[in-house]
Amino acid sequence: MKDQNKAKDKLYFNHSLDFELGVILGYNKSLRIKTLNRDLVMKAYSYHDLFEVLYSLALAKQNGNYSKINKYTSFAPERQNANCEFYIDGENYFKDVHEAINNAQNMIFICDWWLYPKLYLLRGEDQVYDENNPARIDQLLLKKAK
Numbered sequence: 001m002k003d004q005n006k007a008k009d010k011l012y013f014n015h016s017l018d019f020e021l022g023v024i025l026g027y028n029k030s031l032r033i034k035t036l037n038r039d040l041v042m043k044a045y046s047y048h049d050l051f052e053v054l055y056s057l058a059l060a061k062q063n064g065n066y067s068k069i070n071k072y073t074s075f076a077p078e079r080q081n082a083n084c085e086f087y088i089d090g091e092n093y094f095k096d097v098h099e100a101i102n103n104a105q106n107m108i109f110i111c112d113w114w115l116y117p118k119l120y121l122l123r124g125e126d127q128v129y130d131e132n133n134p135a136r137i138d139q140l141l142l143k144k145a146k
Helices: 047-063 090-103 137-145
Strands: 018-024 027-034 039-043
Touching: 018 047, 027 047, 090 137
Parallel strands: none
Antiparallel strands: 018 027, 027 039
């Protein structure tokens, strides 16, 4: 026999989270939970179970960061003390990547869709564009691997 109390799906909260209690589909111990992208109907065995779930959901809506309207109408709250940098173009980004790889001491983790090994991280008039240029990512990684 299947466990009927086991969660079978996920429900993501957002600012439109709403509840409706009452007779739904001819069942009087029911709760409709509505979000922007879901409309979920729950049926309870008892009123006690129903109100316990309703109370928990109401607390989550009241106290949850994801059930409020956040900056720029985002579903996610603004994070404090986030270690991130905003870039306008690639020049400063590539300089920072070069510096980070150069300063790495025991591990370099690269996550990329497609990394071109002959990419020059540093550019400029004083750069010599050849196979052994230390500003190329393949040469830089080779140097760090040794």
